[in-house]
Amino acid sequence: MKDSTDIKKLVIIGSGPAGLTAAIYAARGSLSPLVIAGRSAGGQLMLTTDVDDFPGFSEGIQGPQLMMQMRSQAERFNTRFINEDVVEVDFSTRPFVIQTESEKVIAQSVIIATGASAMWLGIPSEEKFIGHGVSACAVCDGLFFQGKEVLVIGGGDTAMREAQHLSKICSKVYIVHRRNEFRAQPALLELVKSKPNIEFIIDSVIEEFLGENVLTSVRLKNIKNGTTSVMPIAGVFIAIGHKPNTEFLKSQLELDDKGYIKVFDETKTSIDGIFWAGDVADRIYKQAVTAAAAGCKAALDVEDYLENLKIKQSK
Numbered sequence: 001m002k003d004s005t006d007i008k009k010l011v012i013i014g015s016g017p018a019g020l021t022a023a024i025y026a027a028r029g030s031l032s033p034l035v036i037a038g039r040s041a042g043g044q045l046m047l048t049t050d051v052d053d054f055p056g057f058s059e060g061i062q063g064p065q066l067m068m069q070m071r072s073q074a075e076r077f078n079t080r081f082i083n084e085d086v087v088e089v090d091f092s093t094r095p096f097v098i099q100t101e102s103e104k105v106i107a108q109s110v111i112i113a114t115g116a117s118a119m120w121l122g123i124p125s126e127e128k129f130i131g132h133g134v135s136a137c138a139v140c141d142g143l144f145f146q147g148k149e150v151l152v153i154g155g156g157d158t159a160m161r162e163a164q165h166l167s168k169i170c171s172k173v174y175i176v177h178r179r180n181e182f183r184a185q186p187a188l189l190e191l192v193k194s195k196p197n198i199e200f201i202i203d204s205v206i207e208e209f210l211g212e213n214v215l216t217s218v219r220l221k222n223i224k225n226g227t228t229s230v231m232p233i234a235g236v237f238i239a240i241g242h243k244p245n246t247e248f249l250k251s252q253l254e255l256d257d258k259g260y261i262k263v264f265d266e267t268k269t270s271i272d273g274i275f276w277a278g279d280v281a282d283r284i285y286k287q288a289v290t291a292a293a294a295g296c297k298a299a300l301d302v303e304d305y306l307e308n309l310k311i312k313q314s315k
């Protein structure tokens with residue numbers, strides 16, 4: 001176990017669009033940030049293929065390529081990286097203590113940018129088709145299915161919002177739900193039910209995703225009567241929620257009922273000197289560009305925080 005004795009001005013936890021944008025701004029602000037990139041370095045865009053909505057790429061860009069470019073940009077200004085997960089933190093002492101799998105790191109300030117992982121069905125055939133017909137984001141990928149028939153999986157608000165968005169782009173949207181009751185707010189459910197091109201398939205689950213290299217159909221199972229059927233479909237949107245990656249923060253920082261970091265005054269958290277950026281505190285937008293914007297704001301606020309800390313400490 002390595003013990004780093006020097007105190008870092010800023011440690012950024014996470015290397016998705018939020019963490020890397022924070023790193024670019026902090027490094028250019030002479031804060032020499034250390035990024036603890038996590039085992040899934042690059043974040044959620046590493047899971048996808050075409051990203052068509054990140055500004056600056058008129059022809060679109062592949063998710064992993066975008067993330068490699070962001071990382072190179074941060075490295076160009078001397079950001080250092082550790083490709084490990086943080087396992088625990090101690091924010092009750094100052095400077096703050098961050099424990100990775102093999103190193104203890106000490107920091108004057110921290111930006112937490114660990115994201116919120118989209119929940120997948122977890123069935124064996126699913127992974128092969130993520131980015132090739134299976135998605136977790138209608139705003140990001142809906143346009144790839146313009147004029148086609150798609151399925152949305154889920155029964156909560158997220159599923160209804162995804163279906164509503166897709167109904168404006170796709171010829172037909174089926175909502176597949178394992179029960180015949182819905183957790184979605186009644187008003188939202190009614191709105192979705194009023195759309196002529198949205199149809200519900202209740203008491204049903206996807207048993208298998210089918211196709212050669214891209215998704216072409218799914219095997220559906222009615223869990224009430226056990227019957228199965230193969231349904232041709234161009235795209236499937238999994239809308240069963242997100243899990244914020246905040247396990248290691250429990251009892252250290254205030255989290256909301258879903259585990260998202262509680263926001264205090266823009267980029268601040270419940271502890272002075274600990275900042276948030278990106279999906280880890282964003283229950284609504286969850287886009288690469290909003291995460292990047294939050295990373296920028298957090299880095300600029302850290303600059304101010306450290307300046308004020310210096311003045312306080314010199315008194």
Ligand SMILES: Cc1cc2nc3c(=O)[nH]c(=O)nc-3n(C[C@H](O)[C@H](O)[C@H](O)COP(=O)(O)OP(=O)(O)OC[C@H]3O[C@@H](n4cnc5c(N)ncnc54)[C@H](O)[C@@H]3O)c2cc1C
Nearest residue numbers: 014015016018038040043044086114115140278279286288
């Ligand atoms: C399949 C898919 C396709 C998408 N397509 C688009 C798109 O086309 N356009 C768009 O705008 N958005 C898209 N999104 C959404 C977008 O990926 C997210 O909004 C964005 O990545 C959020 O950025 P983030 O930096 O907050 O978190 P993430 O990208 O989730 O990054 C989190 C980072 O934290 C790290 N981490 C987690 N836990 C720990 C820990 N304990 N210690 C250290 N590090 C940790 C991870 O390794 C990772 O580096 C898509 C999402 C998915 C799942």
